Amino acid sequence: MQKQITEANFRLLLDSLLFKGQRVVGPRRSGGTVLYEPLASASDLVTDELPRRSVKEAFFPVCEDLLEYRKEGQQVALSDVTAERFPETVLIGVRPCDAAAVPVLDAVFSWDYKDQFFLERRARTTIIGLACTSSDDACFCSAVGLSPADPKGADLMLTPLVGGGFLVESQSEKGEAFLETWRDRFAEPDGTQTQALATPATQPFDLKRIKAWLDDHFEDAAWDSIATRCVGCGACAFVCPACHCFDIVDEGSEKGGKRRKFWDACGFWKFTHHASGHNPRDLQPKRYRNRIMHKFKYYDDKFGQTLCTGCGRCIRVCPVGIDIAGVLEEIQEKG
Amino acid sequence: MHSEKQKHDFEPKIIAFVCTWCTYAGADLAGTSRMQYPANVRVLKFPCTGRIDPVFILKAFQQGADGVLVSGCHPGDCHYIAGNFHARRRFAAFRKLLEFIGVDLNRLQFSWVSAAEGGKWVEVVTDLTERVRAMGEMVEFKDLALEEQWSGSLNTPELQEAYDAI
Amino acid sequence: MQSDTVDTSCHAAIAEAVRTEARRILSDGTVTAVIGYAASRRKGSTQPIVITSVDDADKLIFSAACVNNLAVYLTKAKKDVPRSGRIGVVVKSCDLKALVGLMGEAQLKREDLYLIGIPCTGVLGSVLQPAALLTTASIASKCCECTDRLPPGCDFVPSVQLPQQPRLEQRYTDEIARLEAMSPAERWEYWKEQFSKCIKCYACRQVCPFCFCEQCLCDRNRPQMVEQTPRPAGNTAWHLVRAMHLAGRCAGCAECERVCPMDIPLNLLNRKMARELKELFNSEAGFEVRDKGPLNSYQDDDDQSFIR
Numbered sequence: 044m045q046k047q048i049t050e051a052n053f054r055l056l057l058d059s060l061l062f063k064g065q066r067v068v069g070p071r072r073s074g075g076t077v078l079y080e081p082l083a084s085a086s087d088l089v090t091d092e093l094p095r096r097s098v099k100e101a102f103f104p105v106c107e108d109l110l111e112y113r114k115e116g117q118q119v120a121l122s123d124v125t126a127e128r129f130p131e132t133v134l135i136g137v138r139p140c141d142a143a144a145v146p147v148l149d150a151v152f153s154w155d156y157k158d159q160f161f162l163e164r165r166a167r168t169t170i171i172g173l174a175c176t177s178s179d180d181a182c183f184c185s186a187v188g189l190s191p192a193d194p195k196g197a198d199l200m201l202t203p204l205v206g207g208g209f210l211v212e213s214q215s216e217k218g219e220a221f222l223e224t225w226r227d228r229f230a231e232p233d234g235t236q237t238q239a240l241a242t243p244a245t246q247p248f249d250l251k252r253i254k255a256w257l258d259d260h261f262e263d264a265a266w267d268s269i270a271t272r273c274v275g276c277g278a279c280a281f282v283c284p285a286c287h288c289f290d291i292v293d294e295g296s297e298k299g300g301k302r303r304k305f306w307d308a309c310g311f312w313k314f315t316h317h318a319s320g321h322n323p324r325d326l327q328p329k330r331y332r333n334r335i336m337h338k339f340k341y342y343d344d345k346f347g348q349t350l351c352t353g354c355g356r357c358i359r360v361c362p363v364g365i366d367i368a369g370v371l372e373e374i375q376e377k378g
Numbered sequence: 379m380h381s382e383k384q385k386h387d388f389e390p391k392i393i394a395f396v397c398t399w400c401t402y403a404g405a406d407l408a409g410t411s412r413m414q415y416p417a418n419v420r421v422l423k424f425p426c427t428g429r430i431d432p433v434f435i436l437k438a439f440q441q442g443a444d445g446v447l448v449s450g451c452h453p454g455d456c457h458y459i460a461g462n463f464h465a466r467r468r469f470a471a472f473r474k475l476l477e478f479i480g481v482d483l484n485r486l487q488f489s490w491v492s493a494a495e496g497g498k499w500v501e502v503v504t505d506l507t508e509r510v511r512a513m514g515e516m517v518e519f520k521d522l523a524l525e526e527q528w529s530g531s532l533n534t535p536e537l538q539e540a541y542d543a544i
Numbered sequence: 545m546q547s548d549t550v551d552t553s554c555h556a557a558i559a560e561a562v563r564t565e566a567r568r569i570l571s572d573g574t575v576t577a578v579i580g581y582a583a584s585r586r587k588g589s590t591q592p593i594v595i596t597s598v599d600d601a602d603k604l605i606f607s608a609a610c611v612n613n614l615a616v617y618l619t620k621a622k623k624d625v626p627r628s629g630r631i632g633v634v635v636k637s638c639d640l641k642a643l644v645g646l647m648g649e650a651q652l653k654r655e656d657l658y659l660i661g662i663p664c665t666g667v668l669g670s671v672l673q674p675a676a677l678l679t680t681a682s683i684a685s686k687c688c689e690c691t692d693r694l695p696p697g698c699d700f701v702p703s704v705q706l707p708q709q710p711r712l713e714q715r716y717t718d719e720i721a722r723l724e725a726m727s728p729a730e731r732w733e734y735w736k737e738q739f740s741k742c743i744k745c746y747a748c749r750q751v752c753p754f755c756f757c758e759q760c761l762c763d764r765n766r767p768q769m770v771e772q773t774p775r776p777a778g779n780t781a782w783h784l785v786r787a788m789h790l791a792g793r794c795a796g797c798a799e800c801e802r803v804c805p806m807d808i809p810l811n812l813l814n815r816k817m818a819r820e821l822k823e824l825f826n827s828e829a830g831f832e833v834r835d836k837g838p839l840n841s842y843q844d845d846d847d848q849s850f851i852r
Contacts, residue, residue: 074807095807105743106773179673274750276745276747276749277744278745278803294773306743306774308745360803360805362751362803363751366591368585432785433761433770433781433788436781436784440777453844454844460842464840467825467838467839467842467846468839469851470847470848470850471817471821475813479780479784480729480732480735481728482728522776522777523777525740525775
């Protein structure tokens with residue numbers, strides 16, 4: 044279904060949602076940094092900047108409690124999280140590169156183990172995407188098979204119109220239902236042109252060719268030249284919309300505490316460090332190789348998808364200027 | 379003979395990190411001499427003040443201490459020659475850091491108490507306890523430890539509620 | 545505030561001189577490798593590079609986006625860089641101070657290094673957008689208070705005329721003064737908010753030349769002194785532990801602050817501690833190798849007015 048909404052009505056719609064007590068999460072300026080956070084009013088929404096961290100944390104938070112334990116006499120009492128009580132959420136202003144990562148993550152979180160925490164949040168969230176009208180030279184969504192207006196993962200897709208307002212397209216039943224509930228705010232499309240979309244400069248990658256090279260170059264001197272400079276932090280993985288590794292740790296004392304799940308990254312020395320002291324990925328290039336392999340080979344082998352949406356966040360934040368798009372170009376040339 | 383115990387609304391928790399050679403022996407002397415001092419203090423014995431890492435102090439505050447005492451040998455009396463000299467510099471710096479992030483330094487006391495100074499131990503502990511009692515509970519670090527964080531400010535009241543059911 | 549452009553016209557000559565020198569020292573066997581900066585794919589972006597052949601010397605560049613402190617590649621934490629023979633390294637003054645600190649801590653030997661010093665007009669504070677023009681607004685805060693634009697004691701420094709620096713605001717000094725003027729409760733609120741942004745990516749630790757421990761205290765779990773999860777309590781403890789471990793050692797390269805993806809003003813803590821240690825023990829990071837830093841030495845008459 045296609046509809047249209049004016050800028051003023053869009054803001055009114057947001058405020059009505061908030062007024063009704065709906066939890067609305069969108070890009071918001073928090074200190075100097077734009078992050079996906081709950082909005083308090085329509086004016087909080089930032090539409091002209093890609094949030095520093097991706098939208099994955101709406102489903103897969105930086106850190107969450109899994110259970111609590113307490114010692115009661117000789118017994119240990121456990122209490123669990125009731126994930127069914129996670130709130131209904133409208134995610135708004137989600138960039139195509141962020142929204143597209145969500146169905147990619149569905150594959151792994153509903154694979155052999157159904158991750159209740161991810162899936163319950165997912166089921167309770169309506170994603171309203173927003174097409175991009177500007178990009179920088181770190182953006183490369185169009186190089187990994189997406190585009191600045193790609194509706195993948197969105198329930199509703201907004202495209203800015205010339206002169207303000209948005210063209211609204213529903214992409215799923217959730218989207219249809221949303222349009223139906225708020226039909227008073229929307230109008231039929233009147234043929235107004237949409238604004239010119241962003242044009243990321245990169246050429247599409249031949250992902251098959253890249254994968255073919257990865258298939259038989261687990262050992263290759265190129266990894267050293269690419270990643271010797273890597274310093275082993277987790278910034279790339281933490282800002283990535285698709286990276287989903289986590290660690291689980293018990294924090295507390297013998298009397299009581301909590302089991303928590305939090306983000307982990309394959310760049311960390313500790314990631315594969317064995318209790319014996321041995322580390323199979325002993326040097327940084329081996330860890331970076333895993334990052335590329337996981338994104339462009341292993342995930343493809345397992346789920347037939349690419350674990351990268353070209354948001355370019357890792358390129359922007361890398362302390363030592365490692366540019367994944369440049370690395371892919373290099374691999375493509377070799378392939 | 380126990381003197382009449384005074385009732386207080388608030389009993390602060392005081393953690394004392396002490397060196398085994400001087401202050402611990404001093405505290406012991408206070409005990410064997412039947413001196414009275416507030417039972418609020420929990421003593422942790424270390425080989426030397428040089429072994430007392432600032433992170434222990436942070437940990438104590440996080441786990442519910444309202445005041446912290448670090449005490450060791452007088453300058454020149456260290457069993458390891460210079461452990462307390464190193465500690466003196468380290469804690470001088472650490473105080474400045476704590477002050478800069480907004481911790482009230484009145485909750486943190488450093489002292490030299492020798493094995494012969496049972497009386498000084500009683501004095502130091504009593505003063506710190508009463509000072510902290512007057513200041514009330516140290517809530518800052520405790521609040522931090524209780525504060526859950528799911529993802530920056532993504533933890534709205536609704537989500538909090540879901541988790542409170544734990 | 546209106547911002548003025550910083551004159552960076554000398555960068556081309558610096559880059560050319562660095563390339564020539566790298567070619568020379570690699571071909572005559574003075575060094576086995578040179579660590580410098582190379583261009584990256586994005587416009588204006590740079591990345592650290594280790595070159596071992598004369599032909600690769602052409603890749604070396606210098607610009608206002610050459611922000612990295614390359615000293616990080618010379619410590620134990622980074623065993624990946626070839627360590628046979630002498631290594632050439634491109635350093636700005638702030639990077640050199642870190643190298644000097646590492647020499648004082650017996651992590652490096654001067655004779656194992658060939659220092660290519662950069663006459664510096666300042667670098668960008670952030671390279672999220674590396675093509676940004678260097679202005680009095682975009683320049684790194686560390687550069688605003690830098691008084692050592694020429695690194696002393698290097699083996700080679702390109703001879704260029706450094707342009708007059710425009711007037712720069714003393715950002716760290718001002719910000720520290722602003723915080724010091726607050727009440728303790730206000731300061732606590734300020735830092736609580738800053739630390740709660742932390743996601744424990746450890747970029748600050750990984751880029752720091754002084755964080756060379758083979759196993760960080762914060763990665764240990766027996767005992768677990770600092771909570772591993774990115775929650776306010778563990779975050780606060782982590783940043784305080786880091787500030788303490790760097791006190792008296794930090795050379796002020798501000799890499800921790802630059803790389804923080806959450807924009808936490810980490811170098812404020814380091815600058816504050818540096819100032820306090822200067823005041824307390826009259827000791828600060830400089831270009832002279834110190835056998836012992838302020839926190840692993842002592843004097844009989846150190847201040848103990850705070851001790852009962």
